[in-house]
Amino acid sequence: EIVMMQSPATLSVSPGERATLSCRASQSVSSNLAWYQQKPGQAPRLLIYGASTRATGIPARFSGSGSGTEFTLTISSLQSEDFAVYYCQQYNNWPSFGPGTKVDIK
Amino acid sequence: QVQLVQSGSELKKPGASVKVSCKASGYTFTSYAMNWVRQAPGQGLEWMGWINTNTGNPTYAQGFTGRFVFSLDTSVSTAYLQISSLKAEDTAVYYCAREGGYFQHWGQGTLVTVSS
Numbered sequence A: 001e002i003v004m005m006q007s008p009a010t011l012s013v014s015p016g017e018r019a020t021l022s023c024r025a026s027q028s029v030s031s032n033l034a035w036y037q038q039k040p041g042q043a044p045r046l047l048i049y050g051a052s053t054r055a056t057g058i059p060a061r062f063s064g065s066g067s068g069t070e071f072t073l074t075i076s077s078l079q080s081e082d083f084a085v086y087y088c089q090q091y092n093n094w095p096s097f098g099p100g101t102k103v104d105i106k
Numbered sequence B: 001q002v003q004l005v006q007s008g009s010e011l012k013k014p015g016a017s018v019k020v021s022c023k024a025s026g027y028t029f030t031s032y033a034m035n036w037v038r039q040a041p042g043q044g045l046e047w048m049g050w051i052n053t054n055t056g057n058p059t060y061a062q063g064f065t066g067r068f069v070f071s072l073d074t075s076v077s078t079a080y081l082q083i084s085s086l087k088a089e090d091t092a093v094y095y096c097a098r099e100g101g102y103f104q105h106w107g108q109g110t111l112v113t114v115s116s
Helices: none
Strands: A004-007 A010-013 A019-025 A033-038 A045-049 A062-067 A070-075 A085-090 A101-105 B003-006 B010-012 B018-025 B034-039 B046-051 B058-060 B068-073 B078-083 B092-098 B110-114
Touching: A004 A085, A010 A019, A019 A033, A019 A085, A019 A101, A033 A062, A045 A062, A070 A085, B003 B092, B010 B018, B018 B092, B018 B110, B034 B068, B046 B068, B058 B068, B078 B092
Parallel strands: A010 A101, B010 B110
Antiparallel strands: A004 A019, A019 A070, A033 A045, A033 A085, A062 A070, A085 A101, B003 B018, B018 B078, B034 B046, B034 B092, B046 B058, B068 B078, B092 B110
16 A cells, blocks of 8 residues: 655645645655645545646646655645645555645635 | 536434445546545545446455445446445545546535434
8 A cells, every 4th residue: 555645734825925735655656646625615626647737727826746756736826715735646556645735824 | 527416415323324326427437437535524535446337346445345335327327335334433525536547527525424
């Protein structure tokens, strides 16, 4: 089983600032890594797949990078609608999710 | 457009069973596997497994064997999750999610509450 870890657990950011979220896998997942955004009471929304490809309709302020075991999601300039929980998920093996990073308002 | 519409919230007593449905539209149902994901209250996402919509063959993740059953009715493009012998710790939102390796499309979630 591949264990996914995310840091920090909570990230406090002011609107307009940059947010950098980290995800680490317990073994290499190549580029088989996705990022999701989840707001309260909603289903997760796919942001990034293949570690760096934005899903359809996702704004350019969201970008993903990394390969192997270390990955990063960057939100270049936080908008009010971006405050949410973000999950990484590997699909190199049976899928597994990280525990999430909550991005809240500073 | 692709839509996955799940059945409504359920309140069940411990020991009972529940069956959650996920009706797909906007694509050929048998072209994509269907996954199930659990989210306990205030917790993260947990992949439960998937079902091959061509063959009906299910695969269950660790921790989801025995009481959990995935099934299909391809005539109505619907996937089902049945949970038997419900326990309080089964209280969660259950999502269906269409396969891509990653999950592009999700149902809206079904809250199952287990309480006496």
